[in-house]
Amino acid sequence: MTELLRTEGLSAFYGASQILFGIDLSLAEGRTLALLGRNGAGKSTTMKALAGVIPTRDGRVTFGGADITHAPAHVRARLGLAYVPEDRQVFPDHTVEDNLLIAAKTGPGGRRDWTLPRIWEAFPLLVKLRRRAAGRLSGGEQQLLAIARALMGNPLVLLLDEPSEGLAPIVVATIGRLLRELGAGGATILLAEQNMHFCLSIASDAAVIDKGHIVHRDDIAGLSANAEIRRRYLAM
Numbered sequence: 001m002t003e004l005l006r007t008e009g010l011s012a013f014y015g016a017s018q019i020l021f022g023i024d025l026s027l028a029e030g031r032t033l034a035l036l037g038r039n040g041a042g043k044s045t046t047m048k049a050l051a052g053v054i055p056t057r058d059g060r061v062t063f064g065g066a067d068i069t070h071a072p073a074h075v076r077a078r079l080g081l082a083y084v085p086e087d088r089q090v091f092p093d094h095t096v097e098d099n100l101l102i103a104a105k106t107g108p109g110g111r112r113d114w115t116l117p118r119i120w121e122a123f124p125l126l127v128k129l130r131r132r133a134a135g136r137l138s139g140g141e142q143q144l145l146a147i148a149r150a151l152m153g154n155p156l157v158l159l160l161d162e163p164s165e166g167l168a169p170i171v172v173a174t175i176g177r178l179l180r181e182l183g184a185g186g187a188t189i190l191l192a193e194q195n196m197h198f199c200l201s202i203a204s205d206a207a208v209i210d211k212g213h214i215v216h217r218d219d220i221a222g223l224s225a226n227a228e229i230r231r232r233y234l235a236m
């Protein structure tokens with residue numbers, strides 16, 4: 001298995017407050033890794049540090065073998081790391097279609113797997129919304145659009161920060177189905193989530209974060225079977 005993304009001893013701060021304490025993660029091509037933890041555990045901070053939105057104070061991040069520890073966000077994006085933040089950040093005044101077209105580009109190594117027609121095929125819900133302003137979509141529709149927009153850049157890795165958060169169960173199920181299909185199609189995904197149940201049929205691997213430390217690693221089935229870890233770190 002080819003390792004695509006790796007962190008070693010990653011630490012990050014907000015001002016003087018240390019939030020991440022030596023995070024070690026490894027994501028291999030074609031795998032979906034769920035980064036699970038409670039509210040405030042450090043999931044979003046890890047995703048921001050990987051996306052280059054906040055600086056890494058200590059440690060090392062490599063992507064496709066290249067050291068990107070101090071690379072700015074736009075360089076990481078160009079190398080094929082696509083980040084979908086918790087608040088989605090679609091362009092509210094642009095239509096769904098324009099949001100997608102703005103993001104269209106050939107990926108690393110000339111990848112062109114994702115085009116507008118293929119997005120319409122994979123996201124049938126977006127087809128009838130194509131002329132609607134993104135700001136007028138529901139939260140779930142915006143989440144789908146944000147994932148579709150990330151794919152339009154033909155990335156190597158998707159970083160998804162809590163895609164199920166705050167959404168109705170039926171929408172969560174739609175997003176779950178989509179991520180499962182992407183994974184089955186060979187996508188490589190890092191998925192930050194509080195909701196382990198959402199990850200069960202999507203992720204292959206799991207890492208549990210608590211107070212800025214990785215406290216447990218397993219495959220997702222192993223984590224699901226580990227009542228003690230779930231109770232201690234996921235409150236479930």
Ligand SMILES: Nc1ncnc2c1ncn2[C@@H]1O[C@H](COP(=O)(O)OP(=O)(O)OP(=O)(O)O)[C@@H](O)[C@H]1O
Pocket residue numbers: 014017019037038039040041042043044045046194
């Ligand atoms: N901009 C910020 N400035 C200072 N502290 C922050 C900031 N953002 C987050 N924190 C703190 O960092 C810690 C980790 O937050 P983070 O958002 O990474 O957690 P999380 O696991 O993603 O939780 P959530 O599910 O609530 O998003 C928390 O203690 C939080 O209060």
